[in-house]
Amino acid sequence: MITINNVHKKFGNLEVLKGIDLKIKKGEVVCVIGSSGSGKSTLLRCMNTLESVTSGTILIDGKRLDDQTTKDIGMVFQRFNLFAHLTVLENIMLAPMVVKGESKDELRENAINLLRKVGLEQKSSAYPNQLSGGQQQRVAIARALAMAPKIMLFDEPTSSLDPELVGEVLEVMKALAEEGMTMLIATHEMEFAREVSDRVIFLDGGVIVEDGAPEEIFENPKHERTKAFLNRMRKSG
Amino acid sequence: MDDQILRLVGILTDSFIPLLKAGLLFTVPLALISFALGLTLAFLTALARISSSKVLQSIARFYVWLIRGTPLLVQLFIIFYGLPAIGVTLSAFPSAVIGFTLNVGAYNSETIRAAIQSIDRGQWEASKALGLTRGKALRYVVLPQALRVAIPPLSNSFVGLVKDTSLAAAITVTEMFQVAQQITARTYEPLLLYTEAAFIYLIFCSVLTHLQGKLEVYSSRHLTS
Numbered sequence: 001m002i003t004i005n006n007v008h009k010k011f012g013n014l015e016v017l018k019g020i021d022l023k024i025k026k027g028e029v030v031c032v033i034g035s036s037g038s039g040k041s042t043l044l045r046c047m048n049t050l051e052s053v054t055s056g057t058i059l060i061d062g063k064r065l066d067d068q069t070t071k072d073i074g075m076v077f078q079r080f081n082l083f084a085h086l087t088v089l090e091n092i093m094l095a096p097m098v099v100k101g102e103s104k105d106e107l108r109e110n111a112i113n114l115l116r117k118v119g120l121e122q123k124s125s126a127y128p129n130q131l132s133g134g135q136q137q138r139v140a141i142a143r144a145l146a147m148a149p150k151i152m153l154f155d156e157p158t159s160s161l162d163p164e165l166v167g168e169v170l171e172v173m174k175a176l177a178e179e180g181m182t183m184l185i186a187t188h189e190m191e192f193a194r195e196v197s198d199r200v201i202f203l204d205g206g207v208i209v210e211d212g213a214p215e216e217i218f219e220n221p222k223h224e225r226t227k228a229f230l231n232r233m234r235k236s237g
Numbered sequence: 238m239d240d241q242i243l244r245l246v247g248i249l250t251d252s253f254i255p256l257l258k259a260g261l262l263f264t265v266p267l268a269l270i271s272f273a274l275g276l277t278l279a280f281l282t283a284l285a286r287i288s289s290s291k292v293l294q295s296i297a298r299f300y301v302w303l304i305r306g307t308p309l310l311v312q313l314f315i316i317f318y319g320l321p322a323i324g325v326t327l328s329a330f331p332s333a334v335i336g337f338t339l340n341v342g343a344y345n346s347e348t349i350r351a352a353i354q355s356i357d358r359g360q361w362e363a364s365k366a367l368g369l370t371r372g373k374a375l376r377y378v379v380l381p382q383a384l385r386v387a388i389p390p391l392s393n394s395f396v397g398l399v400k401d402t403s404l405a406a407a408i409t410v411t412e413m414f415q416v417a418q419q420i421t422a423r424t425y426e427p428l429l430l431y432t433e434a435a436f437i438y439l440i441f442c443s444v445l446t447h448l449q450g451k452l453e454v455y456s457s458r459h460l461t462s
Contacts, residue, residue, distance in 0.1 A: 048366055067368070075366035081359035085381045085459050095367035098377055127459040140363075147367055 001026040001182055002047070002151065007056035009042055016042045018206035020056070026150075029183045031193035031214075034203035035229060040186035041078075043203070044153045047184070048075050060151070071099070074144030078156040080136040082128040088115065088139050089124040092146045099147070107146075114142040118172050134165030138172050145176075152176065154185040170196075190233055194218050202226045245429060252420045252430060256413055260437050263330075263412035268399045271334050275341020275398075276391070282346035287353060297346065304343035310404050312336050317408040333405040337398060345394055352387035353379060385456040392449035396442050403438075413437060 002024040009017040016039045024030055032040045045051040047058055049070050060069045083091050092111040096102045115121045118138035128136055137157055144152060154173065158166040170192050177183055177196050187193055193200055193214060200217040202210040202225075210217060210226045221227045285297035304312070317332040327335070356379050364374035406415035417434035421427045 050362055050365060067370075070366075071368045073366075075363075077359060077363065077366075079359055081357075081363035083360065083363070083378050083382075085378075085385070087459075094377060095364075095369060098373050099368040129460060143367070 001028075001061060002184075003057075003059040003062075004047075005057045005059070007043075007046060007058060008054045009039075009046055009051060010054045016206050017046070017053075020206075020208060022201070022208065022211075024182065024184065026182055027180045028199065029177045029181075029197045030185070030199045030201060031197040032184065032186045032201045032203055033188070033190070033193060033229070035232075038203045039206045040203055041155050044075070044155045044184065044186055048073050048153060050075075071147060072150040073153060074147060074149035074151070075153045076137070076140050076144055076155065076157050078159050080128070080133070080140045080160075082136055082140055082143070084128055087125050087127055088120065088131070091128070091139060092143045095143070096146050111142075111146060114145055115139075117145075117175075118142045119168070132165060133161045134168045137161065137169045141169075141172055141176070151182045151184070154183065154187070156186050156188065158187070158189060188233070190218070190230070202229065204229065245426065248420075248424050248426055248429060249433060252417075252424075252433060255416055255420065256434055256437055259411060259416040260413040260441065263405075263410060264399065264402050265441070267330070267333055267337065267402045267405060267410070267412060268395070271337035271402075272341055272395050272398055274334070274338040276345060278338060278342030279345035279349055282342055283349035283353060286346065286350045301343045301346060304339050309336065309340055309401060310407060312339065313404060313408050329405070329408050329410045332408055333402070333410050337401065337405075340401075341394065341398060345391060348387050348390045348394070349383070352383035355386050356382050385453075388449070388453055388456055392445070392452070396445050399441055399445065400438060 002022070004020055004022040007017055007020040008015065020039075020043060032043065034040050042051060046053050047065070049065055058065050060072060063069050083094065086094060089108070089111050092114060093104070093107045096107050096110075097104065112121060112124065115124055118141055120135060120138055120142070123131060123135060123139075128139070131139065141152075141157075157173070158169050161169065166189065170189065173183070173185070173192075174196050185193075185197070195214075197214050199211065200214045201208055202217060202221075202223075204225050209223050210221060217226065218230065221230060282297045282300060285293040288294065313333065313336040316327065316336050317329060320327065353375075360378050360382065361371075361374055364378045365371075369377065402412055403414035405412050406418060409415070413434055417430045421430045424430070
């Protein structure tokens with residue numbers, strides 16, 4: 001479903017991605033781990049045209065990324081980025097309304113269903129700043145799902161949350177994974193990665209160092225760099 | 238002594254209606270029309286400033302530089318008294334509208350640009366990730382939020398404009414201050430007449446400030462928890 005061929009990304013002289021090759025199948029849940037600055041976010045942002053690649057190709061169902069294909073890709077950001085001037089329900093309805101031109105009545109029902117799915121139907125008329133971080137992130141997930149994407153990208157979705165709010169967001173993501181959504185998740189939540197993902201990718205210095213089943217990566221990492229990273233994570237966690 | 242007071246009260250009451258009439262027929266329309274046109278110009282100029290086109294950016298910067306760097310009164314004189322020399326003859330009211338519009342456009346383009354740029358990048362990125370084009374992101378996501386930031390300085394500018402319309406008296410527009418001058422020439426009571434005119438300006442501006450307060454509360458409704 002997703003084919004990434006030899007993708008490089010430079011910001012000025014700084015090369016952040018140094019030749020990424022990656023294939024992701026439909027329904028696969030892939031977690032990308034690695035320290036800050038390893039290129040996780042940049043990789044995700046390239047897949048959604050928020051950054052343009054310097055060289056290489058990204059294909060979705062065999063097609064190059066453009067405005068059409070990016071509509072099939074939903075994205076959840078570290079800092080939620082909910083539309084501050086709109087209510088929860090309006091946040092979810094805006095994109096289908098102005099991008100797809102769907103009618104408000106149909107959308108409202110769909111939006112309420114999505115809110116129920118993330119457990120926030122009672123917050124439909126609240127504004128983002130009246131919600132906790134965890135609630136905002138769950139709304140952001142519902143907002144992305146409203147465009148009926150085939151792929152969901154999560155850019156460190158729990159990294160700016162208070163520890164006690166992480167669980168509620170991961171629960172929603174777990175449910176989504178169980179429904180068969182194709183997901184690519186940049187995360188520092190090792191337990192979650194182990195439990196939910198079909199594959200784990202360890203990114204370091206702009207290259208994929210290791211790519212395998214979660215048990216393999218976490219129990220039996222092949223590379224020194226992976227071992228060192230996991231040790232650091234265990235100590236800090 | 239009593240006669241003198243009666244005379245002054247008479248001048249005051251006789252002049253109030255003509256002054257108010259000039260205010261409502263010329264001052265207010267001049268301000269409203271110029272502000273509406275000026276805001277449109279300001280918005281386009283702000284878009285040019287944040288566009289990726291170097292040419293558009295330069296044109297916008299040149300326009301703002303030119304208008305901000307020259308006195309409004311001088312601009313009005315150039316338009317009304319100067320342009321006929323090259324065959325462009327405009328009557329007083331349109332000349333005033335053009336002068337004020339150019340000023341509103343230049344000053345407020347910076348306000349609007351700053352307001353748009355004050356909105357977090359994440360709002361643009363989330364819009365793009367959801368498939369909104371740049372134009373739609375601007376219209377549905379960024380501008381509504383930028384407007385809240387821009388309302389206080391824009392209102393300030395509008396109040397300033399209402400008072401600046403008195404400069405149009407110098408190019409023969411019969412707005413409120415011009416009428417005050419005419420009555421003064423007849424009655425020789427400058428203190429009385431100009432104070433009265435000032436008082437009516439004060440009423441106009443007070444009403445505007447009150448409206449601004451309401452607009453601000455409305456545009457900030459998503460921030461009250």
